[in-house]
Amino acid sequence: MKMLVAAAALAAFVSAEAPMRVKPGDVAPSFSLQASTGQTVSLADFAGKQTVVLAFYPKAFTGG
Secondary structure: OHHHHHHHHHHHHHOOOOOOOOOOOOOOOOOEEEOOOOOEEEHHHHOOOOOOOOOOOOOOOOOO
16 A cells, blocks of 8 residues: 555656656655545655655556
């Protein structure tokens, strides 16, 4: 579930209309996404409770 949320979060960043420039050490922007369970999950749900890791796999699930 955590990895799915992280992957979905990345997809939201990549598909945003204007590119976001987030540098190491920056505070992550607020976002909410739908998990595979249908539940909406927000970054704020984890604030101060547990670490959130955003993993990026540049050609995952592509044909090339």
